[in-house]
Amino acid sequence: MAEDQEKKDEEKFEFTAEGEALGYISLDQAQVLAMRTAREAPGVYGTTYRDIPMAFEVVENADTEDHYVITL
Secondary structure, eight states: OHHHHHEEEHHHHBBBBTTTTTOOOOOOHHHHHOOOOOOOOSSOGGGTTTTTOOOOOOEEEEOOOOOOEEEO
16 A cells, blocks of 8 residues: 555656756656657747647657656
């Protein structure tokens, strides 16, 4: 019973209203944050794609000693 609660607590994604993570974030949280950031600031793809919503998918990820590397 207690293990189930601990597992649920570990799976929560906790962000501030500004989208910043509270303390240490897991690789899963980093992936969610990367996709959210890509959606909100998609970059310059030309006038053809200006108002077209884009979908992003994690292609690759790596967990280094200091940070995560996530490729969408």
